[in-house]
Amino acid sequence: GKGLAVFTSGGDSQGMNAAVRSVVRMGIYLGCKVYFIREGYQGMVDGGDNIEEANWSSVSSIIHKGGTIIGSARCMDFIKREGRLKAACNLVTRGITNLVVIGGDGSLTGANLFRQEWSSLLDELLENNRITKDQREKYKYLHIAGMVGSIDNDFCGTDMTIGTDSALHRIIEAIDAIVSTAYSHQRTFIMEVMGRHCGYLAVVTALSSEADFVFIPEAPPSVDWKDKLCDNYLALVAALASEADQVFIPEDPVPNNWVEKLCKRLQQERRSGQRLNIIIVAEGAIDREGKPITAELVKKVVVENLKQDTRITVLGHVQRGGSPSAFDRILGCRMGAEAVMALMEATPETEACVVTLDGNQAVRLPLMDCVHRTKAVAKAMADKNWDLAVQLRGRS
Numbered sequence: 001g002k003g004l005a006v007f008t009s010g011g012d013s014q015g016m017n018a019a020v021r022s023v024v025r026m027g028i029y030l031g032c033k034v035y036f037i038r039e040g041y042q043g044m045v046d047g048g049d050n051i052e053e054a055n056w057s058s059v060s061s062i063i064h065k066g067g068t069i070i071g072s073a074r075c076m077d078f079i080k081r082e083g084r085l086k087a088a089c090n091l092v093t094r095g096i097t098n099l100v101v102i103g104g105d106g107s108l109t110g111a112n113l114f115r116q117e118w119s120s121l122l123d124e125l126l127e128n129n130r131i132t133k134d135q136r137e138k139y140k141y142l143h144i145a146g147m148v149g150s151i152d153n154d155f156c157g158t159d160m161t162i163g164t165d166s167a168l169h170r171i172i173e174a175i176d177a178i179v180s181t182a183y184s185h186q187r188t189f190i191m192e193v194m195g196r197h198c199g200y201l202a203v204v205t206a207l208s209s210e211a212d213f214v215f216i217p218e219a220p221p222s223v224d225w226k227d228k229l230c231d232n233y234l235a236l237v238a239a240l241a242s243e244a245d246q247v248f249i250p251e252d253p254v255p256n257n258w259v260e261k262l263c264k265r266l267q268q269e270r271r272s273g274q275r276l277n278i279i280i281v282a283e284g285a286i287d288r289e290g291k292p293i294t295a296e297l298v299k300k301v302v303v304e305n306l307k308q309d310t311r312i313t314v315l316g317h318v319q320r321g322g323s324p325s326a327f328d329r330i331l332g333c334r335m336g337a338e339a340v341m342a343l344m345e346a347t348p349e350t351e352a353c354v355v356t357l358d359g360n361q362a363v364r365l366p367l368m369d370c371v372h373r374t375k376a377v378a379k380a381m382a383d384k385n386w387d388l389a390v391q392l393r394g395r396s
């Protein structure tokens with residue numbers, strides 16, 4: 001059978017195990033010899049026990065576990081050609097020419113580069129007598145299928161990345177717990193959630209927790225505090241209900257001081273009998289000069305202006321932890337099966353693909369198109385062109 005290997009790379013997320021399980025079982029079902037590569041690219045470069053044949057039962061009882069049982073790592077060696085040469089040698093000597101990579105845009109970029117170089121890597125290995133002429137001929141094509149594991153939902157081309165839904169469950173559980181205590185004390189709660197370049201978790205959290213305010217990287221208020229921030233919930237709901245790929249807040253040009261705006265809103269809510277206020281801050285929230293709007297800064301504003309009892313909760317890695325939601329388990333299963341199908345159907349001309357979710361369908365898209373779009377979003381954000389970032393991120 002064909003040699004197929006699966007590995008997880010970059011940051012971990014819930015649902016990766018479901019994807020690994022699905023790849024292994026679908027691969028075996030279709031007659032492949034399936035391998036795990038442990039610790040991401042590092043295991044591919046180091047070889048040895050890191051590359052291990054998987055069987056049907058080696059992926060039993062993992063679907064409910066968070067993180068990734070085969071380990072993930074960042075790997076400097078793979079950035080260099082010498083590392084990729086070692087990796088290629090380890091794959092060829094095991095007859096592996098099909099790779100399923102589960103990771104973020106960095107991991108997918110690395111996989112694509114590896115595929116482009118494959119032929120020249122094999123030539124070099126042959127020259128150095130590290131592989132045989134037969135092996136050079138037999139394993140001359142490398143096929144790649146990717147899946148995106150990330151809790152931030154920060155990848156272009158997919159409605160959801162594997163792990164986002166579970167992270168939302170974690171955040172909502174935490175907010176519900178906090179709300180019950182805040183209610184007793186008439187407090188203001190500021191919750192920082194993950195999302196360095198993508199406000200998806202913050203926006204969905206704000207909507208589902210009746211938050212009073214949300215700060216996200218895509219809609220920064222002006223430095224002179226003149227712009228109105230995204231407290232326009234109707235716009236958010238509309239974005240969510242529409243077919244938006246990822247939620248964004250249309251920039252609202254009404255000039256307004258965000259500090260005033262925030263304070264006025266919190267005061268109004270208290271006057272109308274609300275006993276607590278919730279403010280959600282995305283990890284990457286910034287102002288228009290790119291300066292961070294931190295939970296600490298927001299707290300200072302609330303305490304100085306309103307003298308409200310204000311507490312901060314930074315959820316951190318809790319969001320990545322715990323068991324995957326049903327949605328992420330099914331998402332991982334479906335994407336894993338589709339990735340294996342893509343590899344089995346690949347011809348020498350087939351480009352590397354990434355399996356994404358479009359509507360309720362697992363589909364294959366050209367890997368590099370999605371990576372380029374994702375990188376273009378990051379660049380637009382860095383250039384402070386938020387409108388462009390939002391436009392690029394939307395469904396194409």
Ligand code: ADP
Pocket residue numbers: 009010011041073074075076077078079080103104105106107108109110111113
């Ligand atoms: P993520 O996949 O979550 O975006 P990273 O950007 O850290 O995480 O990438 C994970 C790993 O992928 C890196 O440690 C490196 O081994 C590999 N990688 C990333 N970018 C490249 C690249 N341009 N060339 C080769 N390998 C890369």
